[in-house]
Amino acid sequence: MSPTRRRLVGGLDLGGTKIQAVVLDGRRNVVAGARHPTPREGGPQDVIDALAATLADACEQAGIDVRDLAGVGIGSPGAIDARRGVVTGARNLPGEGAPIKMVAGLRALTGTDAYIENDVTVGVRAEYELGAARRSKSLLGVWWGTGVGGGIVLNGKTWEGRGAAAELGHVVVKIGGARCTCGRNGCLEAYAGRGAMEIRARELHERGRKTDLFKIMEKRGRTRLQSGIWARALDHGDELATELIDRAVKALGAGVGSAVNLLDVETVVIGGGLGTRLGEPYVERIREAMQPHLFVDERPPDVRAAALGDPGGAIGAALLVPKAGA
Numbered sequence: 001m002s003p004t005r006r007r008l009v010g011g012l013d014l015g016g017t018k019i020q021a022v023v024l025d026g027r028r029n030v031v032a033g034a035r036h037p038t039p040r041e042g043g044p045q046d047v048i049d050a051l052a053a054t055l056a057d058a059c060e061q062a063g064i065d066v067r068d069l070a071g072v073g074i075g076s077p078g079a080i081d082a083r084r085g086v087v088t089g090a091r092n093l094p095g096e097g098a099p100i101k102m103v104a105g106l107r108a109l110t111g112t113d114a115y116i117e118n119d120v121t122v123g124v125r126a127e128y129e130l131g132a133a134r135r136s137k138s139l140l141g142v143w144w145g146t147g148v149g150g151g152i153v154l155n156g157k158t159w160e161g162r163g164a165a166a167e168l169g170h171v172v173v174k175i176g177g178a179r180c181t182c183g184r185n186g187c188l189e190a191y192a193g194r195g196a197m198e199i200r201a202r203e204l205h206e207r208g209r210k211t212d213l214f215k216i217m218e219k220r221g222r223t224r225l226q227s228g229i230w231a232r233a234l235d236h237g238d239e240l241a242t243e244l245i246d247r248a249v250k251a252l253g254a255g256v257g258s259a260v261n262l263l264d265v266e267t268v269v270i271g272g273g274l275g276t277r278l279g280e281p282y283v284e285r286i287r288e289a290m291q292p293h294l295f296v297d298e299r300p301p302d303v304r305a306a307a308l309g310d311p312g313g314a315i316g317a318a319l320l321v322p323k324a325g326a
């Protein structure tokens, strides 16, 4: 075995609907991947079992045993205690936010060292190291999905503040504005989060506004307005979907533009479920919506679509495994 082949690391991205696993070689190339659904029922142990099974599947594709990995990184939603390896408050997972001892649980099942970090943080880190911002020193990642997550890299270092930095979704874009899921008012997420947009769409639909959003949802056997459903409705020129997405883009322009005024980063990367699904045309629209809010408007940052796609989160999680000798 060559030295680069010998040092393989695993990465796991734990989402509300799916778990993505990757195996990276010593040159940080993806050599194998696997995807399993996230368990809908049970408790913390079921989540850990599913993570281990997805990782084992990816290792099998790579022709190795899980024990051959130099380590595995996990990107998880919820509040992360990286030192203890525990996740709490991940309300989209079985157990309704109960503490999940992920690092200890995964280590017990796989016999390999495990590391954990916030899912958005690792996804943004991957774009910085290997993706759309790999030539930049500073980066703001905008993860547009159910909520609006953020990640900040300054001079090559992830800025975590006191542990709660980059909560871009809760930057205020309208004083006294729409109610946010966090209980406050006027947050960016209250306008641009897919969860908030769905609530708004349901309200307006119940009050008689016409839309195909819920018809498309039912046809696909879904219970939530996932990104693909919004994309489909937009393609068909659905009036309500268009109106709500326009409102989201406008709010993103204000929120991201303000964040750029504060940080003056070289690059803004738009990712997340909805950002990735809607892609370049909407990245361009966000770029345009930011422009009137930029204080130094003759020198806007590069605004780019995330380049690593769906496995980006798992790739970023794999980067959590310390290099040999480090």
Ligand SMILES: [Zn+2]
Residues within 6 Å of the ligand: 169, 170, 180, 181, 182, 183, 184, 187, 189, 190
């Ligand atoms: Zn909020």
